[in-house]
Amino acid sequence: MKITILGSGTSTGVPYLNCGCEVCRSKDPHDARLRCSALVEYRGRTLLIDCGPDFRQQMLRRPTPQIDAVLFTHEHYDHVAGIDDLRPYGNVRLYAEERVCSAIRRNLPYCFAETHYPGAPRLELHTIDLKPFTAAGIEIQPIRCYHAQLPIVGYRIGPMAYLTDISRIDDDQLPLLDGLEVLIIDALRQTPHFSHYMLTEAQALATRLGVRRCYFTHICHQMGLHAAVNSTLPEGQALCYDGMEIQLGD
Numbered sequence: 001m002k003i004t005i006l007g008s009g010t011s012t013g014v015p016y017l018n019c020g021c022e023v024c025r026s027k028d029p030h031d032a033r034l035r036c037s038a039l040v041e042y043r044g045r046t047l048l049i050d051c052g053p054d055f056r057q058q059m060l061r062r063p064t065p066q067i068d069a070v071l072f073t074h075e076h077y078d079h080v081a082g083i084d085d086l087r088p089y090g091n092v093r094l095y096a097e098e099r100v101c102s103a104i105r106r107n108l109p110y111c112f113a114e115t116h117y118p119g120a121p122r123l124e125l126h127t128i129d130l131k132p133f134t135a136a137g138i139e140i141q142p143i144r145c146y147h148a149q150l151p152i153v154g155y156r157i158g159p160m161a162y163l164t165d166i167s168r169i170d171d172d173q174l175p176l177l178d179g180l181e182v183l184i185i186d187a188l189r190q191t192p193h194f195s196h197y198m199l200t201e202a203q204a205l206a207t208r209l210g211v212r213r214c215y216f217t218h219i220c221h222q223m224g225l226h227a228a229v230n231s232t233l234p235e236g237q238a239l240c241y242d243g244m245e246i247q248l249g250d
């Protein structure tokens with residue numbers, strides 16, 4: 001499996017517009033973060049997790065000839081705003097919970113009209129619940145997480161789990177994360193936030209799960225400089241950066 005972090009930034013991206021902080025002014029490319037998304041290549045298939053407003057730019061940076069399915073975590077703009085840009089990928093299957101499917105249909109009614117609007121993307125929206133499902137032949141396990149009060153989903157795919165925009169996970173979900181090799185998890189910054197884990201909360205979950213490799217994403221400019229924060233992390237943990245590739249197994 002290969003996971004490519006297409007975007008490692010929070011909803012505003014980094015730099016934050018009109019901010020003069022040292023992170024937003026940094027010349028280190030690791031400090032420039034597009035909106036949060038990841039590409040998972042596994043068993044000959046390519047799955048995209050979330051499709052935000054930077055999707056087109058992400059694909060220009062990293063040309064990907066084929067996307068077999070898109071998994072959505074929730075309906076916030078930074079996770080769904082790139083759907084129209086899926087057009088060049090042909091018939092794409094989208095997977096999301098019912099509430100998220102409704103939001104997508106409401107935002108892009110012309111994509112789901114009875115009569116196909118010429119030029120509109122050809123999308124197939126599939127409603128999921130918390131049961132395992134198959135997307136492009138790959139078994140996917142949804143993981144219930146909470147984003148403040150909003151129920152959202154993270155995904156386990158084989159030995160990897162991707163949990164973004166999380167501020168709480170209940171104990172009953174933890175067995176679904178047993179035996180993970182890699183955890184990619186939300187860590188907005190180093191101070192508390194009402195709807196996101198801060199770094200120490202994300203680390204605590206990784207420790208509880210006994211995960212040896214943990215990567216932090218959905219990072220905002222208040223995290224601090226990438227190089228400085230990364231150097232404080234223990235072995236097996238790292239901040240994500242845009243374009244980062246994580247290899248595991250076959």
Ligand SMILES: [Zn+2]
Nearest residue numbers: 011076078165
């Ligand atoms: Zn987000």
Ligand SMILES: [Zn+2]
Nearest residue numbers: 019021024221
């Ligand atoms: Zn800033």
Ligand SMILES: [Zn+2]
Nearest residue numbers: 074076147165
């Ligand atoms: Zn969100």
